[in-house]
Structures are given as C-alpha cells and as structure tokens.
Amino acid sequence: MTIHPWPIAVLLSFSLSLELPHQTLAQSELTGQAYINWYQDKFLGGGKRQSYTPEEIVPIKEAEARKDDRAVVRGCDEVLKRDPKLFYSLPMADWVKSLAYIERGWAQYRLTKEPKYVIEDEEKAAEFGNLTAMLDVIDKMLGKYQGNESAEFIDASPLEHYLRIGAELGNSEAARMLGTSLWPNPLTDAEKAYWALVAQGATNEESGFLWDYTIHNRYELVNQNDLESVISRLSPLGGLTPHGPHNLPGRGIAATFFADASLRREYGFNFGKRAPATRDASPDALEIYKFHRAVADLIGRADAYLLVPGSRTFADSHMISMNTQELSGLLSPSDVVVVRCGPLTHMVMVYKVNRKASTVSFVDGLFEFWQPSHNSCITTFDLAPFKYGGYLATVPLADILPMIQEVITYRDRAYEHPAKSAGPNYVTLSQFEHSEFFDYFRVSEVVEKDVGPDEKIVRYMTGAFQNKIFFSMKTDHRFRIQEALLSIDRDWVGEESQTNPLANDLVKSFVVAVTPASSADRSRPAAQAIWKSQAQVPCGSDSDSTVSEAFFGKVDRCVIPLASGNLVFANLKDPYFDRALHVIVTTSPSPGAFKR
Amino acid sequence: MTNPPDIGSETSKERFRISWTHPVTLIVLTTLVSAAGWFVNRVVTRRDAVRAENMRAQKQTALAAESRSDLRMQVEDLSQAIPLIAKSPPVFSGEPVFCDTARMTLIVAHNGKGSVPVLVNDIAVKVESVAPSVPEKIDCAVDTLASKPFGIVERDLYIIDVAGNRVSGQYIRSKKPGEAFPINPQNILQTTRAQQAISLKPAEEPTGYSVSVVAASPGLYRVWFTADYDTSGPKTAKTESFLIAK
Numbered sequence: 004m005t006i007h008p009w010p011i012a013v014l015l016s017f018s019l020s021l022e023l024p025h026q027t028l029a030q031s032e033l034t035g036q037a038y039i040n041w042y043q044d045k046f047l048g049g050g051k052r053q054s055y056t057p058e059e060i061v062p063i064k065e066a067e068a069r070k071d072d073r074a075v076v077r078g079c080d081e082v083l084k085r086d087p088k089l090f091y092s093l094p095m096a097d098w099v100k101s102l103a104y105i106e107r108g109w110a111q112y113r114l115t116k117e118p119k120y121v122i123e124d125e126e127k128a129a130e131f132g133n134l135t136a137m138l139d140v141i142d143k144m145l146g147k148y149q150g151n152e153s154a155e156f157i158d159a160s161p162l163e164h165y166l167r168i169g170a171e172l173g174n175s176e177a178a179r180m181l182g183t184s185l186w187p188n189p190l191t192d193a194e195k196a197y198w199a200l201v202a203q204g205a206t207n208e209e210s211g212f213l214w215d216y217t218i219h220n221r222y223e224l225v226n227q228n229d230l231e232s233v234i235s236r237l238s239p240l241g242g243l244t245p246h247g248p249h250n251l252p253g254r255g256i257a258a259t260f261f262a263d264a265s266l267r268r269e270y271g272f273n274f275g276k277r278a279p280a281t282r283d284a285s286p287d288a289l290e291i292y293k294f295h296r297a298v299a300d301l302i303g304r305a306d307a308y309l310l311v312p313g314s315r316t317f318a319d320s321h322m323i324s325m326n327t328q329e330l331s332g333l334l335s336p337s338d339v340v341v342v343r344c345g346p347l348t349h350m351v352m353v354y355k356v357n358r359k360a361s362t363v364s365f366v367d368g369l370f371e372f373w374q375p376s377h378n379s380c381i382t383t384f385d386l387a388p389f390k391y392g393g394y395l396a397t398v399p400l401a402d403i404l405p406m407i408q409e410v411i412t413y414r415d416r417a418y419e420h421p422a423k424s425a426g427p428n429y430v431t432l433s434q435f436e437h438s439e440f441f442d443y444f445r446v447s448e449v450v451e452k453d454v455g456p457d458e459k460i461v462r463y464m465t466g467a468f469q470n471k472i473f474f475s476m477k478t479d480h481r482f483r484i485q486e487a488l489l490s491i492d493r494d495w496v497g498e499e500s501q502t503n504p505l506a507n508d509l510v511k512s513f514v515v516a517v518t519p520a521s522s523a524d525r526s527r528p529a530a531q532a533i534w535k536s537q538a539q540v541p542c543g544s545d546s547d548s549t550v551s552e553a554f555f556g557k558v559d560r561c562v563i564p565l566a567s568g569n570l571v572f573a574n575l576k577d578p579y580f581d582r583a584l585h586v587i588v589t590t591s592p593s594p595g596a597f598k599r
Numbered sequence: 600m601t602n603p604p605d606i607g608s609e610t611s612k613e614r615f616r617i618s619w620t621h622p623v624t625l626i627v628l629t630t631l632v633s634a635a636g637w638f639v640n641r642v643v644t645r646r647d648a649v650r651a652e653n654m655r656a657q658k659q660t661a662l663a664a665e666s667r668s669d670l671r672m673q674v675e676d677l678s679q680a681i682p683l684i685a686k687s688p689p690v691f692s693g694e695p696v697f698c699d700t701a702r703m704t705l706i707v708a709h710n711g712k713g714s715v716p717v718l719v720n721d722i723a724v725k726v727e728s729v730a731p732s733v734p735e736k737i738d739c740a741v742d743t744l745a746s747k748p749f750g751i752v753e754r755d756l757y758i759i760d761v762a763g764n765r766v767s768g769q770y771i772r773s774k775k776p777g778e779a780f781p782i783n784p785q786n787i788l789q790t791t792r793a794q795q796a797i798s799l800k801p802a803e804e805p806t807g808y809s810v811s812v813v814a815a816s817p818g819l820y821r822v823w824f825t826a827d828y829d830t831s832g833p834k835t836a837k838t839e840s841f842l843i844a845k
Contacts, residue, residue, distance in 0.1 A: 092776065278750055278774065289744040311743060315684070341748050345700050345758050345813035346680045350748035371774040372750050379760055379769060379815075408743035 035453070038297045046286050055277060059090070059099045063106050072110040079107035094368065097392035098275035101131035122157060129168055131392035132274045137169045141177060148186045162186060168391050170198055172271030173264065178202035193233040196221035200230075200256075201238075204264030207302050211450035212578065214304065215462040215473065218257070218449055223470035230256065238263045239336045239354060244414075247333050249323045251308060252414040257449065258305035262337035262413040269352045269366050270393055276368025288341045288409050291350065295339065295411050296321065303450045306417065310410040327404050334363065334400075337413055342406040344380035347372060354395055363403050364395040373398050380406050418448045418461075420482045427521040428567055429483040429590055432461060432476060440516035444509065465509075471495040472509065473579050476517075486589045487517035493574060493582035499555040507533055510554065510586055514570065517588045522565035526588070529563055529570060542572075556584070565590075668713030668801065668830045672722075674838045677703040680811060682745035689737040689844070691729070691819065696842045698739035700813045705757075705824055705838070707797070708805030717799040718829040721786035724759050724812075725837075726766050730819040733844045737819070750774070756809045757787055761843065762816035814845035 033041050056064060059082050066074035082103040087096035108124025111117070122143055128136035144162040146154035169177025181190060182199025190198070203217045222230070234256075235242040240263055244254035254262060286294065296307035309322040312330055317323070325333075334340070338353045349372040355364040371377060373384045373396050385397040420432035435441060436448075445466025452460050459482075462475040470492075477486040489510065496510075497503040511534040518526040529550045532540040540550040542561035553561035553572035561572040568589035577583045617624060679688065680700035689696040709717050733739055751774035759768040766784040780790035787808075788795055797806065812822055823840035827833065 278752060285747045285749055287745050287747050291748070292744075313740075313743075315740075341743075341746065343681070343743075343746055345760065345815075346702060346756075346811035347751060347758075348746045348748045349750045369750050371776070374776060374779065376769070376777070376779040377751060377771050377774065379758065379767070408746050 042294045075110035079103040094394045101128040101133035104128035173268030193229045197233045204260035211452040219469040261304035266337040273368035305413040339411040341408040361400045364397040367396040370396040432482040438516040440512040489586040668715035669710040671708045681741040685738040705808040709799040724784045727821040760815040819844040
C-alpha cells in the first residue's frame with residue numbers, strides 16, 4: 004500500500020482508543036470511531052508507525068553500539084560527503100544525510116562533551132526536513148528565551164526559521180508557536196492567526212473547545228478579509244474554494260485549515276518514506292475514502308467527498324460521479340487521488356495544480372510509480388526539490404486525468420439540521436438557525452462534535468466581538484436542543500451604571516431564540532428585564548435576587564424554572580474568561596449537567 | 600527285344616519289406632524323430648526370438664518417443680486484475696472475457712522428458728482483433744472503488760499494452776529508477792538493453808513470468824503467446840488464447 008493515512012493515524016493515535024468495541028460487526032456496518040479503529044487495526048498496524056534504518060546508517064549504528072564514536076563520526080562524514088546520485092534516490096540522499104548529521108552531532112558531543120556539536124548538526128539535519136532534529140533545535144532555542152542555563156550558548160535568533168520548517172512539514176507544535184507571542188515573534192497578527200489555525204486545523208479533540216476558542220480569538224484579532232488574504236499568501240491551498248458542480252460544497256475557513264494542515268502533515272510524513280517489500284493487506288479505494296471521511300467527521304472541521312469519474316450512480320450524496328473535464332477543474336491541493344495504469348494502482352496527495360502549465364505536483368515519497376519507464380500512462384515526470392529537503396513529483400495533468408479512479412476531497416461540512424419542529428417543549432437546531440438572533444448577529448457554525456451516542460455539541464460564532472461571546476448547543480440525535488449555553492465576557496457586559504446595549508440585546512435575543520414555546524411565558528419577563536435593565540423580575544418564587552442583579556454580576560446565580568428545565572444566569576470563571584456571565588436554557592431537569 | 604529274367608514277383612516284395620524291428624530301421628527312425636523335434640524346436644525358438652525382438656524394438660521406439668525433450672508453455676492463474684462492477688464475468692460466444700487488465704503467469708519449462716535442453720529463442724505476444732468495439736452485451740465496467748493502491752511492489756513484471764493493432768510493453772525488474780525497460784512484443788525476452796534466449800534443462804524448476812495484459816484502447820482482442828525454440832531442431836509452441844476487452 005502506498006499512501007498514507009499514516010499522518011492521520013499518527014495524529015489520531017494519541018487520542019484514540021485502539022480497542023475495537025464493535026468487532027462483531029462487519030466492517031461495512033462500522034462508522035466513525037469504530038471504523039477508524041477497524042481500519043487502523045487491519046491496515047496500519049494498530050496505528051503504530053513502523054520504522055526502519057536505512058542501509059547507509061546501519062554501520063554507523065553498529066559503531067555506536069560498540070561505543071566507537073570515532074568510527075561513528077568517520078561513517079557519518081563519509082555518508083555526508085557521498086555524491087547524492089549514489090543513493091537510491093535524491094530524496095533518500097537528503098533523508099539519509101539528515102540522519103547522519105544527527106548521529107554525528109551526538110557522537111561528537113560524546114567525544115568532546117561540547118553541546119554545540121549537537122545543535123550545529125541538528126540545525127543542518129532540520130534544513131533537510133528532519134522533524135526530530137527540528138523539534139530538538141526549537142526546544143533548545145525556546146529554552147534560551149526561557150532563560151534555561153543549559154541553552155545559554157545557543158544563538159536563538161533563527162528560531163522563526165526552524166519553526167517555519169516544522170510548520171511547513173505539518174508539525175502542529177511548531178505552527179502553534181509561530182502563532183504565539185511567547186517569543187519575540189516578528190509575524191503580523193494575520194500570519195500569527197494563520198499559523199495558530201493551521202496548528203489546530205486537523206487536530207482531534209473530544210469537544211471542539213480548542214478550535215472554537217482559537218478561531219473566536221483569531222477572528223477578533225484579524226478580520227475575515229485579512230484572514231482570507233493570508234490564507235491566499237501562505238496556504239498551499241492558495242485560498243478558499245468555491246462550491247463545485249453536483250452540489251459539491253466549497254471550502255470555507257474551517258475546511259481550508261483542515262485541508263491545509265493535512266497536506267502539510269502529508270508532506271512532512273513523506274521524508275524517508277519507503278514502500279513495503281511485499282503486498283501487505285491493503286485497503287481498497289472505497290475503504291480508504293471511508294477512513295478519510297470518518298477522520299474528517301471525528302475532527303469535525305471538514306467533510307470528505309468522493310468524486311468518481313464516469314456516470315455511476317451512488318445512493319450516498321457524498322459520492323459524486325462526474326465527467327473527467329469537471330474533475331480536472333476541481334482537482335486541488337490536499338485532494339487524495341487514486342490513480343491506475345493497467346495493473347499498477349497508486350494513491351497520492353495533490354500538493355499543487357499548475358493549470359497554466361497543465362501539470363500536477365504530488366507529495367509522494369514513493370515517486371517510482373510516476374517514472375515513464377515503469378508507467379506507460381506517463382509521458383514526462385519531474386522529481387524536483389521543494390521545501391527543506393522534500394521533493395514534489397510533477398506530471399502532466401493530461402496524463403493523470405485518464406488514470407484517475409477516485410478523488411477524495413475535503414469540503415465544508417454541510418451542517419444540515421432537519422427543519423422539523425419538535426413540538427412546544429424543544430427548540431430544534433434548525434429553528435435556532437432560522438431565528439432572528441441567528442440572522443441579526445451574523446452567526447455561523449464553527450464546529451459540530453458527537454460527544455456521546457446521543458449527544459452532540461454544536462459551537463457557533465457571532466459576526467463581531469468573537470472573543471467576547473461564545474455559545475454552543477447541546478442536542479440529542481434529533482437535533483433537539485437540550486441545553487443552550489451563552490458565555491460572555493463579564494467585563495464586556497458592563498455594569499448597571501454603564502450598560503452595554505449590545506450585550507443586553509444579545510442576551511435578550513438569545514433567551515428568546517432558545518427557549519421552547521411551552522416555556523416562553525416564563526422566560527419572556529426575564530428577557531424583557533434584561534433588555535430594559537429592570538430589576539423587578541425575581542429569580543424563582545423563593546429567591547430574593549432578581550434577574551438584573553445576576554445579569555450585572557451582583558449575585559452569582561439566578562435560576563428561573565421553566566415548563567421543563569431552567570433558565571439560569573450565573574457569574575463564574577470558565578475556560579473562556581476569568582469572569583464570565585453564563586446564560587443557560589435547559590430542557591432537562593438538571594441544569595448544567597452537560598460537559599463542554 | 601529280350602525279356603528280363605523272371606525272378607518271381609512275390610520273392611522281390613518280400614525282399615524289400617521293412618523290418619521294423621531291424622536295428623538299422625530303429626536307428627533311422629529315432630534319428631528321423633530327433634531331427635523333426637529339433638526342427639520344430641528351432642522354428643518355435645526363432646519365432647519367439649523374432650517376436651521378442653519385435654516387442655523390444657516396439658518398446659524402444661515407444662520409449663524413444665516418450666523421452667523426447669520438448670517445451671512446456673502455458674498460461675496459468677489467468678484472472679481479472681481489476682474487479683468488475685457486474686457480478687458475473689462477461690462471456691463472448693461462450694468464452695470468458697477479461698476486461699481492462701488480465702493478470703497471469705506464463706509458465707515456460709522443459710517438459711522434463713529426455714535429456715536434451717530446450718533453447719527458447721523468443722516468446723511473442725500474439726494479438727488478434729475480434730471486434731473493433733466491445734459488443735454491447737459485454738459489460739466491462741471496472742469497479743474503480745475496488746482497486747487497491749499498491750504502487751509498484753512486484754519485481755519482474757511484464758506489462759503488455761494492446762491498443763488496436765499496436766502492441767507494446769515493458770518489463771519492470773524492480774521499482775528502482777532505471778530498472779524498467781521497453782520490450783519487443785515479438786519477443787518479450789528482448790528488451791532495449793539485451794536479448795536473451797533461455798535454456799531450459801530437464802530438472803529445472805519452471806520459469807514463471809508475471810504478465811499483465813492491458814486492453815489500452817477500446818476493442819475485443821484475442822491474445823496468446825508463442826515461443827520459437829530448439830530441441831533437436833527448431834519448433835514453435837503456443838499457449839491457449841484468451842479474450843480481453845475494453
């Protein structure tokens with residue numbers, strides 16, 4: 004098997020259980036996490052990446068095992084001086100040399116006790132795209148900024164350069180650091196926002212909180228236009244993607260960052276890649292698609308669509324047949340393509356489409372497939388150095404098109420929530436998304452995550468003051484809102500003497516939008532009280548406090564019983580703010596029971 | 600004219616009457632019986648010897664025929680390389696049709712009889728166009744979603760492309776750069792780098808060539824292999840044919 008769900012598997016492995024809870028089911032019946040587990044277990048060695056030692060490094064390792072560091076240095080020097088053409092391939096020459104640098108640096112350190120040898124050689128290895136070396140260099144340079152005495156000798160000024168190497172190669176930690184101000188970061192706010200979102204773009208977390216938090220804050224710092232502009236400049240995707248034919252969605256911000264991060268990770272993963280010697284168990288094209296889709300679903304930033312050349316009909320609306328011309332127009336970076344020439348079948352990720360030159364460039368550590376000597380469908384092939392020791396395989400678009408078996412493309416999630424009414428005791432997501440509140444505050448959905456067999460959290464963002472306002476809905480599988488939570492920066496709400504009319508309007512409208520019809524007569528007075536800053540609406544029949552006192556932070560908590568559930572105002576510290584105002588409408592008897 | 604003396608007829612007859620008990624008569628008789636026995640015995644023995652000789656000659660002839668060295672060439676494990684959408688494999692005039700790409704092992708071996716090596720000079724791919732386009736009743740749509748992306752893993756793979764009247768191919772020794780060569784379809788043993796005849800000895804394991812035949816342009820084709828070889832004189836062998844379509 005050739006590609007390359009490894010980067011995704013590696014990404015997931017830290018957080019996914021490798022147990023197979025549904026082993027009794029046929030794989031065709033599995034979905035989501037269960038499918039990912041099945042796939043990893045069957046095709047990816049249980050999610051564990053297999054490593055190997057290149058032949059050139061074996062004698063060096065043997066010398067190291069004999070504790071003969073002088074022989075290690077001699078061996079490394081020989082490998083580093085060797086003509087790249089004498090290696091299996093030019094990409095492999097870069098990779099092996101990066102390993103030799105690391106080995107040499109440490110051997111020289113052991114001989115001299117001079118730590119400078121390690122960082123000097125690791126910097127060279129990082130230039131060849133070696134992530135292990137890059138991470139060590141970054142760690143040492145950050146240590147310098149943090150005042151670590153052992154890092155005193157280090158020149159940390161090139162930190163940005165090495166963070167960029169890491170970020171280009173899909174390391175989320177390096178991208179995250181490029182987005183912070185924890186070091187003298189010269190990047191613009193827009194660039195920082197870009198890298199921060201790349202760092203979060205394809206990482207898995209259970210509830211989607213981090214992605215929600217990051218995107219709110221970055222949107223507040225840079226507006227949508229600036230963000231789109233920096234995506235056009237820095238992302239290998241070259242910008243957002245318009246929708247396509249046959250109801251194929253486009254790629255907005257969230258899906259673009261997911262695709263961007265996936266592509267960078269794939270690029271980094273292909274360094275030193277080597278094909279297995281034998282045909283191991285390999286998934287078929289449909290299984291590969293289902294895996295990508297399950298991962299996209301799990302992470303919740305994008306959806307995976309399958310484009311198939313021809314006129315075959317599929318019951319699944321995510322599987323779309325189209326003609327080759329349409330496919331040609333849609334092919335874009337981060338698309339996973341399965342291609343075939345006679346008996347030779349291969350899978351690869353698109354890095355670049357040059358429509359002017361009519362070429363496609365792939366991230367492909369297993370470039371051998373494209374050699375015209377081996378592949379009669381290919382007329383010309385170029386393996387050219389790209390960034391940091393990596394190579395791209397470039398072939399004519401016209402050669403590729405007849406070979407395409409399927410294209411997996413990441414697109415916007417179609418947050419389709421059934422428009423059905425759920426009766427007077429519930430507000431559905433669809434009703435909320437068609438409310439005056441939703442429209443007036445220019446609300447958009449940020450992320451939707453399954454957090455249990457019958458639990459889903461949907462997070463939203465307003466069109467302005469994104470870092471002041473966070474809200475989310477907890478629903479059941481029928482998209483009936485069980486709990487609506489609005490968290491606002493307490494300081495932004497203001498005091499009774501100096502109110503923020505926008506905050507008043509927002510809270511009032513939110514309460515109205517998410518309260519079921521059966522409870523409207525009980526919540527409406529509270530909403531009016533907030534809107535008019537009146538204090539006469541009590542918090543329940545046996546409370547001395549009023550809604551306005553809670554709204555302005557004079558009391559910690561105010562609970563108004565509804566027909567089923569409660570309307571709650573609470574002042575507290577939460578993950579978003581040190582001082583937050585929570586407005587919660589529940590339709591279950593236990594308010595605040597849901598973890599966010 | 601004078602008359603012979605009358606010596607009396609009765610007396611003469613008596614004179615020549617055989618005396619069976621006379622010793623001479625007994626000796627003559629036993630001699631005659633022995634001679635007859637010897638003659639019969641000789642005739643029978645000679646007949647048996649001739650028969651045995653004939654049988655031996657026949658046996659030797661048969662043995663000689665059986666032990667003649669020859670080439671064994673056949674297509675084995677012929678299969679559809681890419682799964683089809685149709686559940687049942689297509690058939691044309693009662694014969695199975697392979698679609699797009701057929702995978703097989705071409706076995707070339709000494710027949711194991713006789714001691715003379717077989718020298719294979721060439722192996723040719725023969726293609727005959729059966730129809731310029733695939734007959735409507737043949738559903739050759741391949742299931743692209745069932746293809747398994749392995750890249751290039753196998754070594755020593757022959758790929759034969761059939762496109763109308765044009766047949767081309769390449770030999771992939773391994774996936775490494777520089778390890779694949781175009782081949783001459785009239786002799787797949789001949790690459791741009793070298794031509795090699797192969798010598799097959801009786802005790803050797805059969806040589807199996809991994810071959811994929813690809814219908815690279817629309818049509819229905821009949822494909823088979825022939826081999827020119829030498830074993831006590833030039834000969835030609837051919838495999839059974841199969842149909843492939845696109």
